[in-house]
Amino acid sequence: MSNDVAILGVGMHPWGKWGHSFVKYGVKAARAALADAGVPWQDVDLIVGGETVRNGYGGYVAGSTFAQALGWNGARVATSYAACATGAQALDTARSRILAGQAEVALVVGADTTPKGFLAPNAGERWDDPDWLRFKLMGMTNPGYFALYARRRMDLYGATSEDFAAVKVKNARHGLNNPYARYRKEVSVADVVNSAVVADPLHLLDICATSDGGAAVLVTSVEYARKHGIADPVKIKAISTVTPTFPNTIIDMPLFSTESTAAVAAPELTFKESIGHAAYEEAGIAPEDVSVAEVYDLSTALELDWIEDLQLAKRGEAEALLRAGDTTIGGRIPVNPSGGLACFGEAVPAQALAQVCELTWQLRGQAEGRQVEGARVGITANQGLFGHGSSVIVAR
Amino acid sequence: MTETPAVEGWFTTGSEPALIASKCEACGTLAFPKGVDFCRNPACDGETFVDAELSRTGVVWSYTDAQYQPPAPYTPTSDPYQPFALAAVELPEGIVVLGQLASGFGVDSVKVGAPVELVVEPAWTEEDGTVKTMWKWRPTAAAEGGN
Ligand SMILES: [Zn+2]
Numbered sequence: 001m002s003n004d005v006a007i008l009g010v011g012m013h014p015w016g017k018w019g020h021s022f023v024k025y026g027v028k029a030a031r032a033a034l035a036d037a038g039v040p041w042q043d044v045d046l047i048v049g050g051e052t053v054r055n056g057y058g059g060y061v062a063g064s065t066f067a068q069a070l071g072w073n074g075a076r077v078a079t080s081y082a083a084c085a086t087g088a089q090a091l092d093t094a095r096s097r098i099l100a101g102q103a104e105v106a107l108v109v110g111a112d113t114t115p116k117g118f119l120a121p122n123a124g125e126r127w128d129d130p131d132w133l134r135f136k137l138m139g140m141t142n143p144g145y146f147a148l149y150a151r152r153r154m155d156l157y158g159a160t161s162e163d164f165a166a167v168k169v170k171n172a173r174h175g176l177n178n179p180y181a182r183y184r185k186e187v188s189v190a191d192v193v194n195s196a197v198v199a200d201p202l203h204l205l206d207i208c209a210t211s212d213g214g215a216a217v218l219v220t221s222v223e224y225a226r227k228h229g230i231a232d233p234v235k236i237k238a239i240s241t242v243t244p245t246f247p248n249t250i251i252d253m254p255l256f257s258t259e260s261t262a263a264v265a266a267p268e269l270t271f272k273e274s275i276g277h278a279a280y281e282e283a284g285i286a287p288e289d290v291s292v293a294e295v296y297d298l299s300t301a302l303e304l305d306w307i308e309d310l311q312l313a314k315r316g317e318a319e320a321l322l323r324a325g326d327t328t329i330g331g332r333i334p335v336n337p338s339g340g341l342a343c344f345g346e347a348v349p350a351q352a353l354a355q356v357c358e359l360t361w362q363l364r365g366q367a368e369g370r371q372v373e374g375a376r377v378g379i380t381a382n383q384g385l386f387g388h389g390s391s392v393i394v395a396r
Numbered sequence: 397m398t399e400t401p402a403v404e405g406w407f408t409t410g411s412e413p414a415l416i417a418s419k420c421e422a423c424g425t426l427a428f429p430k431g432v433d434f435c436r437n438p439a440c441d442g443e444t445f446v447d448a449e450l451s452r453t454g455v456v457w458s459y460t461d462a463q464y465q466p467p468a469p470y471t472p473t474s475d476p477y478q479p480f481a482l483a484a485v486e487l488p489e490g491i492v493v494l495g496q497l498a499s500g501f502g503v504d505s506v507k508v509g510a511p512v513e514l515v516v517e518p519a520w521t522e523e524d525g526t527v528k529t530m531w532k533w534r535p536t537a538a539a540e541g542g543n
Contacts, residue, residue, distance in 0.1 A: 151503075156508060199463065200461045256494035259427070260417075260489055261489075
C-alpha cells in the first residue's frame, strides 16, 4: 500500500504587517487552497489548524476557529502546536488520518500576527522557565543563538560576512517576483555588511523579521485525487517530526546548556541532521535526488547549516556551493526559490505550510518568475523551540 | 552593599567558583541546570541526584555579543547601554554552558576552541541595592597569547 497522500490545493495570504486578525489570513489562504483544488469546503471531512500562541483562546483552538469562520460543515477537527514545525505537524495529522482511511479530504491551515522587534518572553517572574531565565540571567536573545552558529562557521570553515550577505542577496533576488513575499527588493552585499551589527557576526539584514501571514494545504487520498481526474498530483512522500536523541549536544534556543555526554556518548547525528535523515528514510529518496529545497533561514548563516544538515553538501562545504551559484535558481540545487524567510519574515504557525505551498508550485511548474526548471523532488526543513523540527519531502 | 547569586544553588562563589550540576545516582548523567525530578537519559529511570561541581575551565564552542539592549526581563547595568559578549563553553564533562564573557572582554578576546575559566561577577543591582552575581567566562592567558 502506498503511503502517499496527494496535495490537491495550496493557498496563501501575502506576508506583511497588515494589522488584521490571524483568522482573516487563515480563511483567505484556506479559500485559495480550496479554489486551487476545485474542491468545495463542504467536501472537507477534516480540518487541522496550526495553533498560534499570541492570539488568545481563538488561537489555541485554531482548527475550530477556522472551521467556524468558513462555516461549520461537520468536519472533524484537530489543532497542532510544535513551535516552528507547527504547520508540518498539522499536515502530518491530516496525512495520518487519510492513510488510516479515517478521512479523505483534509484542509490544513496556519496563520499568525506577530509583534514588532525582538521576540521577548511573556511578562512575570518565572525562575523555572528557561525562556525567561536566558533573558533575565544573561540577556540572550534569539539572534544571539543564530550568531553562535554563524560564528562557528567562520572560525571552523572560513565563512565570511560576505558569504552570509550573499545568501541574503540570492534570496532577495529569488523573492522579487513572489506575490506572497513581504520584501521584494534587491539587496547588495554592501547593504547587508553595512547594516547594523545585532549580534556579532550577524547584521540586521542577516536576520529575518516576524510577519503576519497565512498558508493552507488541501490534502486528499490518492484515490480521491484520481476520482477527481487528477492523475499526477504532487504527493507527500515523507513528513519527519522527530525529536532529538539524548544527549542533544548542540545548544538550542531557549536553553543555556546542552545535555552532557558524561554517561552516554553523543548520537551519530545531530538533531537537525536527524530531522532530514528521517525524512529521506521515510520517502526512500536520497539527497542526490532532490531538485529544490526550502529551508529555515532565520539567519543567512542558518541556510548554510541546513544545506549541510540535509546532506546537500558535505559539512563545511555550503559556502563553496553558494559561491559557485549552485544554490541559486538555475544552479544545481536551488535553495529557497520563494525568497525564504529573508523575503517573508517568520509567521510561525504558517511558515512550514508556506514551504510546502512553494514546493507544490515549483513541482507543478507554476512558480512564475522563480521557477526551478524540471523540479521533481522538493524538501523542506525547519527547527523550533523545545525539540521541535520538521522536514517534508514532496515529489511528482 | 550585599552580593548574592542571581540564582540560588546554581554555582559556588569564592576564589574558585564552579557551576553545580546534578548527577544521577543511577547512571551518572550530569545535568546543568540541575535535574531534580527525572534523569535525561532515556535508558534510566533514576529519580535521585547528588550535587556535582563542574570543571571550572573549558573551551569556547562559540561566541557572540548583544549590540542592542535585550528586552526585559534583562536588567540593564548601565545607562547608556553598554554591549556585552557571550560565549558557549564546552566543559570536559561534555556539556556546553552559555554565559556572558567577564567584564572587559569582547568578541575579539576569544576564538572557537580558546580556553576560558569560570568567574563570578556582579551582574545587576536590585532596587534595594543588592548586587546580584552571575557566572561568567574569562579568557585565560593562553587565549590572549594565542590571538
Ligand atoms: Zn540516570
